[in-house]
Amino acid sequence: MAHRFHRMEYNHHLSEVGLTLKGCLVLVMGRRYKSIARGLAVGTLLTSYMLVLYCLSTPAVKQKFRVALSCSNQRLVHSSTHTSQNRTGPSGECEPKVDIMFMKTHKTASSTLLNILFRFGDKHRLEFAFPDGRNDFFYPSPFLCSQVKNYQPGACFNILCNHMRFNEYEVAKLLPADAAYITILRDPAELFESSFHYFRWAIPLTWGIRGETKLTEFLRDPRSYYSPESYNSFYLKNLLFFDFGLDNNLEPEHPLVERGIQSLTNRFNLVLMAEYFEESLILLKDTLCWTMEDLLFFKLNARKHSSVSRLTPELRAKALEWNGADWRLYQHFNTTFWAKVEVYGRTRMEQEVRELRKKNAEMAAICIEGGVAVDARMIWNRDLVPWQPVGESSILGYNLRKNIDPKYRELCRKMLTPEIQYMSELGVNLWLTQLWGWVKDTIS
Template sequence: MLLTLLLFLGDFLYRNMSSKHEGQRQPMGKRVILAGLFISVSLLYCLSTLPVYFSTPEFPVPLSCARQPDQSPTRLDMNNSHQAKNQVNHCTPKMDIMFMKTHKTASSTFLNILFRFGEKHKLKFAFPSSRNDFFYPSPFHRTQVQGYKSGLCFNIICNHMRFNAREVAQVLPADTSYITILRDPADLFDSSFHYFGHVVPLTWKIPGEDKMAEFLRDPHYYFNPDGFNSFYLKNLLFFDFGQDNTLDPGDPRVEEAIRSIAERFQLVMLVEHFEESLILLKDALCWQMDDLLFFKLNGRNESSVRKLTPELRAKALEWNALDWRLYQHFNATFWEKVEAYGRKRMAEDVAELRSRNAEMEAICIEGGHAVDAGSIREEAMQPWQPIGEKFIMGYNLKENVDTVHRELCRKMLTPEIQYLTDLGVNLWLTNLLRFVRNIMNW
């Protein structure tokens, strides 16, 4: 597997650097040095995913270490659809949260919301060490948490992981709220194929310009379940949740897996109804509207996004049948929650959230919209890009933002990697890879 990766990287770098600008071939010595540097760092990054666990003395997971808000006065919870119309109920914001960050599901946008909430309430995050994920795709283990010691108290865990319920439960309090987000599997497959395609060797042999369409024409011909990074191209949601993404759709273990996810997660949000999802989150966790403000992060530019044809969409859903089953189940439960909340009330709250976000866009964002990577002035606002591409968009912070909004604006616009660094996460391996990629002028 590692030999395959090395051969790919060497070939990719040679072709990319020698043909990137016709007539501007880099000297052979420079190409060799840069290729060797990039391959070495990439190999180190891949080797870091190999699970190395160590035993520690076991102590009970403590109760929440969150600083409890002042109970006098306590915010009134008028969001419980089951309470009588005139009943008054006290509500305290829930601070202990497990967010299962799935891939290509607007999860970076939600992460920004969580980071700001955690800072506001001085909560303790369980972060990974050296990277921005918990050694994905290895299953999560508590020892992957930066500074982990048995018995330490954490409030929030939210970085990419391959979910392992038993290990997560060893890190967070027993009454932790489990939250996640799903996306229509056809759109997710399209996004994943284009974002991760360069690091999935089985795609290299696919002919033609439209590799995804060719792959979906006969996926069994191209797909190898044991191939390096192949999980990115089949039932990625199922894989993220720690399940077997290659099961036959009729296997009874599929339904068992969906049932176990439903029992564990109190709220499963949907990308296609992100604002409604946030309102349900506000209701479930007793948050405030201020906590939900967001700008869309890590969005692709229009030239890299296409609308799937009905034929391609049908093929993508058939190929990702397990994810489709998962999505259909939680799409149904999502709308049950919306009905319980009240359609009219939901529409009013969504309208308020959109109005508040529009106000922040006018205050914070130069031009009021996202721009291509090449137009972003500050390095601190540059989003992470896939290998060999620059189609992820970002923002420019308005100059002369008033002092009342300046800090909030900057935090809302800060990409995930930079925000993690601001929160004190040790990202030396991720930053080393970024440094080398910048040298390569991807």
């Protein structure tokens, strides 16, 4: 009996211990989940706060453009030999253009081209028209001169090149009448794939999509997921048309689509093609009367291969149909692009492209550790880490070699410097962009 009593007492004690341990475990897990929930709540509140702050910093502007007087043709005085605008010099050679409007479109290799423009303007001490507080001109609001840092009526600039929603009449106020207007396009199907994934956390329309992949499911029946009035919906349909200040919800056969294309044809001196980037740069060199050294580049803001969805022929056809206005725009300027190549000369173009590739390969061997792009987490110098989308680290960057010939060190560093860091170096106070970046990285 005594033995049975002691065993019952022992079992009761174990039961109490078990209940105590279970209670502790529940308490610990409860605290852990509360901590996670609290973190999510704080992250959500911070994100909401930043989105509101970012949106409030973007003035609510109705799409009503006023015809404005052009910028004065009195040129800025520079301590540079590049002070004239492609005029013929005493030797009979043209002189470089320094007054440039680059319409930076989304997901089109435009960040690489921006670095080329930054370096050219930096080298020749040109005047940039930069945004104030952030790295874009209050996109997606239509561009206004008042968004330019230190803008005063009548002010004249050399280079305007950051993301904006194009407004021709406001842009014309800032640049001389003979400024070169340049932009770049990309195959709309590939652009749609890139935009869909890169901006997915900023597009509420995509958050509830189910299926094998969100992209595939969306393209299966786009109209069941899309609403023109939804927040950031423009990232999902005819993004190029939207960037150029046009109506991105027009059907491709609408007369306003053709009218918009013709308006851009009349305005832009050169439209580059992302798929033929090196050929595009050679045409740019010819248009601006630049040198081959001005065109040197490393591919910036490239995505990891693992983050890219390969489009099947069926998905590509659906993407082009859904982005029909962009497809008409692209086809038109693809035709004009190759017409310019024919005028330039196919053989001459091939020779120039080979030379550019050779020089870029030489610079890669001089500047880049390992010679290739790496995951952002593998970059030693945080000043060279590119901006990442919310919730992931999919944009590649580079490591600067440690033992570089001093005569190349500064050029190498600038060629590898991402947009945000380069703008800061050029004197732009990016407090809002940097604050949002801190919140984004904290909650990711």
